[in-house]
Amino acid sequence: MPRLVKHEATGPLKLDAIEKFPVFLCMCGLSKNKPYCDGSHKKTRDEEPGQVYVYEDQVRVKLPKEY
Secondary structure, three states: OOOOOOEEEEEOOOEEEOOOOOEEEEEEEEEOOOOOOHHHHHHEEOOOOOOOOEEEEEEEEOOOOOO
């Protein structure tokens, strides 16, 4: 059975003190390189607050409000 995971963040989490360079962790759930950010959060820029979306490959589906 598939799970619906709600991610409310629309950008990465920056970790400064771990490496020589900043490390960015995925917070949107869309990265293909988890746990690291690959810039996939840019797809979420026009999402409506409180609305639930499902992403599959390059397709985004807006779910009814009862989710």
